[in-house]
Amino acid sequence: xxxxxxxxxxxxxxxxxxxxxxxxxxxxxxxxxxxxxxxxxxxxxxxxxxxxxxxxxxxxxxxxxxxxxxxxxxxxxxxxxxxxxxxxxxxxxxxxxxxxxxxxxxxxxxxxxxxxxxxxxxxxxxxxxxxxxxxxxxxxxxxxxxxxxxxxxxxxxxxxxxxxxxxxxxxxxxxxxxxxxxxxxxxxxxxxxxxxxxxxxxxxxxxxxxxxxxxxxxxxxxxxxxxxxxxxxxxxxxxxxxxxxxxxxxxxxx
Amino acid sequence: xxxxxxxxxxxxxxxxxxxxxxxxxxxxxxxxxxxxxxxxxxxxxxxxxxxxxxxxxxxxxxxxxxxxxxxxxxxxxxxxxxxxxxxxxxxxxxxxxxxxxxxxxxxxxxxxxxxxxxxxxxxxxxxxxxxxxxxxxxxxxxxxxxxxxxxxxxxxxxxxxxxxxxxxxxxxxxxxxxxxxxxxxxxxxxxxxxxxxxxxxxxxxxxxxxxxxxxxxxxxxxxxxxxxxxxxxxxxxxxxxxxxxxxxxxxxxxxxxxxxxxxxxxxxxxxxxxxxxxxxxxxxxxxxxxxxxxxxxxxxxxxxxxxxxxxxxxxxxxxxxxxxxxxxxxxxxxxxxxxxxxxxxxxxx
Numbered sequence: 001x002x003x004x005x006x007x008x009x010x011x012x013x014x015x016x017x018x019x020x021x022x023x024x025x026x027x028x029x030x031x032x033x034x035x036x037x038x039x040x041x042x043x044x045x046x047x048x049x050x051x052x053x054x055x056x057x058x059x060x061x062x063x064x065x066x067x068x069x070x071x072x073x074x075x076x077x078x079x080x081x082x083x084x085x086x087x088x089x090x091x092x093x094x095x096x097x098x099x100x101x102x103x104x105x106x107x108x109x110x111x112x113x114x115x116x117x118x119x120x121x122x123x124x125x126x127x128x129x130x131x132x133x134x135x136x137x138x139x140x141x142x143x144x145x146x147x148x149x150x151x152x153x154x155x156x157x158x159x160x161x162x163x164x165x166x167x168x169x170x171x172x173x174x175x176x177x178x179x180x181x182x183x184x185x186x187x188x189x190x191x192x193x194x195x196x197x198x199x200x201x202x203x204x205x206x207x208x209x210x211x212x213x214x215x216x217x218x219x220x221x222x223x224x225x226x227x228x229x230x231x232x233x234x235x236x237x238x239x240x241x242x243x244x245x246x247x248x249x250x251x252x253x254x
Numbered sequence: 255x256x257x258x259x260x261x262x263x264x265x266x267x268x269x270x271x272x273x274x275x276x277x278x279x280x281x282x283x284x285x286x287x288x289x290x291x292x293x294x295x296x297x298x299x300x301x302x303x304x305x306x307x308x309x310x311x312x313x314x315x316x317x318x319x320x321x322x323x324x325x326x327x328x329x330x331x332x333x334x335x336x337x338x339x340x341x342x343x344x345x346x347x348x349x350x351x352x353x354x355x356x357x358x359x360x361x362x363x364x365x366x367x368x369x370x371x372x373x374x375x376x377x378x379x380x381x382x383x384x385x386x387x388x389x390x391x392x393x394x395x396x397x398x399x400x401x402x403x404x405x406x407x408x409x410x411x412x413x414x415x416x417x418x419x420x421x422x423x424x425x426x427x428x429x430x431x432x433x434x435x436x437x438x439x440x441x442x443x444x445x446x447x448x449x450x451x452x453x454x455x456x457x458x459x460x461x462x463x464x465x466x467x468x469x470x471x472x473x474x475x476x477x478x479x480x481x482x483x484x485x486x487x488x489x490x491x492x493x494x495x496x497x498x499x500x501x502x503x504x505x506x507x508x509x510x511x512x513x514x515x516x517x518x519x520x521x522x523x524x525x526x527x528x529x530x531x532x533x534x535x536x537x538x539x540x541x542x543x544x545x546x547x548x549x550x551x552x553x554x555x556x557x558x559x560x561x562x563x564x565x566x567x568x569x570x571x572x573x574x575x576x577x578x579x580x581x582x583x584x585x586x587x588x589x590x591x592x593x594x595x596x597x598x599x600x601x602x603x
Binding site: 032033054055058059061062065066069108109112113116117119173196197200201205208209211212213215216217241244245246247 | 256257258260261265268269272273275276279280302303329330331332333335336339340343344347433435436438439442458462530531532533
């Protein structure tokens, strides 16, 4: 089978099967509340017509972008430092591991208290959700680095910042990128939780708002579908990073 | 390093672009500022898209239409916890909020310096059962599961009061806490036997054809109080005028809503589209079937009524009984309901 068929036709077939079984399941159950795929599509159309769809997508992307990029800017350097300097690791790692499993939903009261109900609060929640996976993967990347690179570098007399910039960082980069990719998925995943705060735009808000709007579960599912589709696009974009030589050398051949 | 440079450029452009789009589409950065420019200092008032808080958007709307400026900043929330957290955590940004009466009293007991200055509505609550269920009177609820909105919801109190009349206690039923928006679906799927919360969620189950009213609050406890307008004591000290204007506005717009059925239908229309994001049909239903399902007159807080809530809430175990009317209420802002005038306002058709 050629690649085109494999990567375009097969997903379409799976998609069609899933949509059909969704439709049939709703019809068979006789549910008046759960929407069929057509109703969801109509709901999306209605949102698009009101101009809300674009507004909500932009709002969610805005919050995720800022929260996530802030997490990268903090998490990567922090992870590199913790991975390299043992005392720093010993001092901070336990606390990172304590904070890491706490769900962003639990942070909502804190976010409201610190930031009120402006955009900063959801950005903060998304930052929290993504900074720990990034830190931990950068840390592990440095710790797992092959000793041979270091020894070679030391033989060449490299040390200090130069060693970091020319050896440690490039060696850790492939694993850091993998960590970033996972973290982006997490950041996008928590958009619903982050927008539970009283912001009045965003795809997460759309879901929560539709639940308050009487029987508009078509819009709830429309929000879910849009989050899923954008998640797919984000993953495709991040995968492109793997095409760069700086990253590709670190991956296996398969 | 090619990768890092490319990433830095792409991400910077992306951040600038998405920020500009968000600013333009959602925050209206580029919109020309309208209004007289005096821009009254915005006074945040928290509310939820429920019928119990209807006077908040109605007051805001009528004032905006008649005076062309914002009397206050209505801040819409989607659930009780976030509303409460903002209200008690950032009182500078949101000094006033519509909250459940027992919750206001409980917060006061816990040391949060707030006062109830006005009621938000009366009645406007019901117990709904599935239309096919065999529950026709209070005693049929024995052993059944009833969904209630939360720990400090008045619905707990009214159920307790009704059970007591029927010689039962709360141990005879199973109460389950559930966010009101999820209740109609829970009733439809028979996950619970009965649901109770403020409107419009009860009306929705009825409108969609699977809910049957077991009783309306107005029939078993006439003048039932659920949500009140509470403000921080700091705000009472520093912003008396804003609070007085707000209370007057709520009293008079309540009168306006109750003045005629056409006002109720207009309110359903403009509130559903501009503030609640709901189908106006739902609000129209709740505000008209029957017309006294929820009412908005007689909103001055009265001591004996609150003492009854206090007593029952203490019996249920919701309150300690350490805060009293003079601690948690300030009825000096509320005008005498008999003297409240409805504004001369008609919606432009």
